[in-house]
Amino acid sequence: MAYLTGEYICRIAILSDLQIDYHDEETLSAVCSFLGDFQPDTLVFNGDVIDATAVGSFRKSPVDAGSFDEQLEWTRYWLVRIQGAAAAFGVLPRTIYIDGNHEARLQNYLLDRAPELDGLVSLGDLLRLKLMGIEHITPYGAAFEW
DSSP states (O other): OEEEETTEEEEEEEEOOOOBTSOOHHHHHHHHHHHHHHOOSEEEEESOOBOOGGGOSSOOOGGGOOOHHHHHHHHHHHHHHHHHHTOBTTBOOEEEEEOOTTTHHHHHHHHHHOGGGBTTBOHHHHHTTTTTTEEEEOSTTGGGTO
């Protein structure tokens, strides 16, 4: 998407429902290739970037045996790779990560099993979003006000 602001065209790329650990690497590699050509000014991860199956409340199959730590590692890997692919002339785009219902799984898990940890552990911290220069819109639903 591109829109005109004054005399400047602003390019925005919005990625939604990557659901990493159920991602398709070939598809995400194609996304990286597109972003390298498109070179957005703003990159928006619009919810459900991580699947967070390991802390979800539904029954898991043996295929879903990955740990939450592995899901975090994969998500960090793809965030860095996608953000780097979108960089124009070595400058990273403004990057925004908006929580979806899959991101809310961690907080729901903690509220159900260890409410005393609520507020001490955040997905943004676990993903190291600040270190990557990524703005985090949280909790799920906060984007409506943003």
